[in-house]
Amino acid sequence: MSTETILILGGSFAGMSAAHYALMHIIPQLPKKDGITYNVTVVNPSKDFYWRIAGPRVIASKELMPYNKLFYPIEPAFAYAKDKFTFVQGKATHVDSAGQTVSVESVSGEQKNIPYAALVIATGFSTPTPLFTQTTDRAALEATYDAFHTQLKHAKTVVIGGAGPVGVEAAGEISEFLNGKPGFMASAPKNPKAKVTVISAEKKMLPVLRESISKQAEKFLKRVGADVVYNTKVVSATKASEAEDAKTTVQLSDGKTIEADIYIDATGTRPNTNFLPKEWLDNRNRVSCNAKTLRVEAAGPRVYVVGDCGSYTRGGVMDQYDAIPVAMTNLRTDLVAHLSGQTPGPDRHYEANLKEQQLVPIGSSKGVGAANGMALPSVMVWGIKGRDYLIGMLVEGHMNGKTYEKEGKWKPQPVVAAGQLGTSRG
Numbered sequence: 001m002s003t004e005t006i007l008i009l010g011g012s013f014a015g016m017s018a019a020h021y022a023l024m025h026i027i028p029q030l031p032k033k034d035g036i037t038y039n040v041t042v043v044n045p046s047k048d049f050y051w052r053i054a055g056p057r058v059i060a061s062k063e064l065m066p067y068n069k070l071f072y073p074i075e076p077a078f079a080y081a082k083d084k085f086t087f088v089q090g091k092a093t094h095v096d097s098a099g100q101t102v103s104v105e106s107v108s109g110e111q112k113n114i115p116y117a118a119l120v121i122a123t124g125f126s127t128p129t130p131l132f133t134q135t136t137d138r139a140a141l142e143a144t145y146d147a148f149h150t151q152l153k154h155a156k157t158v159v160i161g162g163a164g165p166v167g168v169e170a171a172g173e174i175s176e177f178l179n180g181k182p183g184f185m186a187s188a189p190k191n192p193k194a195k196v197t198v199i200s201a202e203k204k205m206l207p208v209l210r211e212s213i214s215k216q217a218e219k220f221l222k223r224v225g226a227d228v229v230y231n232t233k234v235v236s237a238t239k240a241s242e243a244e245d246a247k248t249t250v251q252l253s254d255g256k257t258i259e260a261d262i263y264i265d266a267t268g269t270r271p272n273t274n275f276l277p278k279e280w281l282d283n284r285n286r287v288s289c290n291a292k293t294l295r296v297e298a299a300g301p302r303v304y305v306v307g308d309c310g311s312y313t314r315g316g317v318m319d320q321y322d323a324i325p326v327a328m329t330n331l332r333t334d335l336v337a338h339l340s341g342q343t344p345g346p347d348r349h350y351e352a353n354l355k356e357q358q359l360v361p362i363g364s365s366k367g368v369g370a371a372n373g374m375a376l377p378s379v380m381v382w383g384i385k386g387r388d389y390l391i392g393m394l395v396e397g398h399m400n401g402k403t404y405e406k407e408g409k410w411k412p413q414p415v416v417a418a419g420q421l422g423t424s425r426g
């Protein structure tokens with residue numbers, strides 16, 4: 001008896017989606033052979049999936065965003081396919097593509113090698129602030145939040161480096177929490193308790209959205225007592241000591257410094273790819289792949305990337321709805337051909353949706369954004385996202401896999417010669 005494994009590294013938005021897709025649409029279509037069973041294995045450092053999208057609200061207060069809305073156990077979500085699913089709590093430390101195995105370190109420090117028939121890399125990214133990244137288990141991130149809440153209560157000066165959606169959402173939530181909700185017509189709080197400043201490296205905030213939307217975001221931030229400084233970078237942020245309540249000196253590129261009770265670094269993200277060979281990565285350390293087929297061509301046969309660690313995407317969960325079916329359909333095509341010895345079927349292609357699209361709540365009742373190139377009114381941003389950071393709308397479908405219940409329509413694309421589009425077949 002042998003087992004052929006579809007191995008998925010990372011168990012977050014992309015990894016869990018890939019696993020559901022594999023169990024629903026790949027395993028049932030693999031050739032039935034005596035003595036061979038099929039398995040989907042997910043490797044992830046935490047037993048719990050983390051709804052990172054709600055991070056900006058939970059850092060303000062766990063009364064506003066309780067921890068039990070943020071974390072969801074991974075393994076029970078696959079109970080419907082128990083005999084075909086394995087969860088490994090640990091971290092991939094090395095991939096041997098020649099031997100088609102991945103070395104994994106478990107939480108208790110044990111090493112093991114997991115062989116794969118097909119490999120999906122979905123290890124995402126880490127944020128420079130520990131506030132929006134689950135590196136180990138749920139308890140560790142909750143402890144980080146508890147410590148942050150204690151500090152926040154007494155904060156008079158808060159600086160947020162970075163004016164992308166994470167920085168703007170964090171500023172809105174924190175300012176409203178500290179300074180209160182302004183009156184209906186008020187343009188700023190009467191007696192703000194804290195000075196909150198967002199540092200924007202560019203002349204506008206929210207790079208994906210047009211300037212007028214960025215201006216609207218600035219107004220909403222002002223309403224809750226947050227200011228924006230434009231065309232300025234954070235040069236350094238130095239904490240006076242290890243003590244939790246120690247101040248941070250934030251040095252700005254215009255020569256000014258701010259003594260902050262709290263500094264949040266929201267200046268970007270770092271792909272979790274340092275366990276992979278350098279030749280597989282692009283110049284931003286993302287996994288370099290064929291932008292149409294999502295095969296990692298440098299990695300040998302049957303290796304794919306999905307989610308924010310991939311070179312094909314500008315990131316975001318919505319983009320995964322287009323990418324997961326593509327990568328997983330191509331994986332199935334390649335795996336069927338490999339196991340049956342038949343010629344591979346046609347490829348499925350990914351098309352990036354590059355329309356202006358982003359929703360940015362600012363505090364609990366306002367927000368800015370656009371969908372499919374159209375600006376949305378604040379009340380719609382609130383209705384879709386600001387109410388609960390998409391938990392009611394998306395968590396269930398993500399956890400139980402219903403989001404990918406249907407394969408979706410696609411136009412078969414010819415398999416092109418090696419070196420042109422999809423080369424890593426087999």
Ligand SMILES: Cc1cc2nc3c(=O)[nH]c(=O)nc-3n(C[C@H](O)[C@H](O)[C@H](O)COP(=O)(O)OP(=O)(O)OC[C@H]3O[C@@H](n4cnc5c(N)ncnc54)[C@H](O)[C@@H]3O)c2cc1C
Pocket residue numbers: 009010011012013014015043044045046052053054055056090091092093122123124125126127132134135166272275306307308309315316317318319
């Ligand atoms: C505060 C915040 C708010 C956001 N809001 C939105 C939003 O409203 N809408 C939206 O579309 N996007 C939003 N995003 C972006 C969204 O979170 C990402 O698009 C999403 O997390 C990417 O999913 P992923 O599965 O590719 O990667 P991740 O979510 O980063 O998950 C990667 C997983 O892999 C694990 N991992 C890391 N290294 C290893 C390893 N070596 N071995 C095994 N596992 C490993 C990690 O622990 C993690 O569980 C937000 C991001 C942040 C930070």
